Amino acid sequence: MSKGRITRKEQEYRISALLRFIFNFRFTTREQLYEFVQKRLGLSYPRWLIDYSTRQGLITAYHEPNLRLKVYYLTHRGQVFLYRYEPFSNHYYFNHRHTGFNTFEHQKAVIESYYILYEQFAIKEWIPEWVIRKKLRLKVKIPDAVIVLNSGIKIALEVETFYKRRDEWKVVVYKYKHEMPRYDVVLIIAYNSSNYENIRDRLFYIMPEFSKKAFMLTDLSLLKQGQCFYQDKVRHIREALGLISQQFSDQQNKS
Structure with missing residues (x-):
C-alpha cells in the first residue's frame, strides 16, 4: 500500500474493488486476492486490505479439505456493502460444493x-x-463471461481447460449460431497450445463461413503476445478487433 493516509473515498473504492473481484468469480484464494490487489489496484502490500476486509466481516474464508487451501467469499455484510456498486450482489451466494478440483x-x-x-x-x-x-x-x-468493450463490442468468453470432441464443438457452434445476435464475437481461450490446435482443427470446419467470423481463438501464451486466430489466420488482436468493429458498425448502420 502506498505511504501516507488515504481518504475514506479511496479506502471505499479499494474495498469495493476487492469485493467485486470475489463477486465476479464467486470465491478466490488468498494468493488470487494478493495478485488482484497488486495488478489491478497497484498496491505493493495487499495484505492490509484483505485482512481489514476480513476483520470488518465483509469477506470470510472456507477451508477446502480436498484442495487443502482457504478460499474467500462474500459475507452477507459484504453483499450489502457492494450493493450500491453492484445491485446484482443480492443474488450472490457461495456453495462449498462448487470448490472441487475441476471447478x-x-x-x-x-x-x-x-x-x-x-x-x-x-x-x-x-x-x-x-x-x-x-x-x-x-x-x-x-459463456464463462461477457466482456463489454468501451467501443460497445460484446464478447462472449469461453475458457477451455479440457478437450472437446468434434460432436461437442458442433453443439457449441449451433448454439452460438442462435445466440450471436446477443454477442459480436466469441473469444475462445485454450489453456495450452495442444488444446488450441485441437480446437482450431475441429471448430472452424463446422459451418466454416459462420465460424470464421463468429469465433476468435487463442491460448494463454498467444494472448500474452496479443495474438489470436481469426478469419483463417493468426492476427494481432487489435487487427481482429478492427474487423469486428467494422462488422459492428455495419450492423449498427443497417439497424
Missing part, C-alpha cells in the same frame, strides 16, 4: 485470462457466468 482449475484459468484481457482490451464491463445464468433462460449457451 477450481477452470476458475483459475478464467482468472488468469481476466488479467491478460484487461491488459489487451479496453474493458468497460465484465459480466460473470453466474450473473448471466441468472438473467437468461437455462437452455441458451452460457
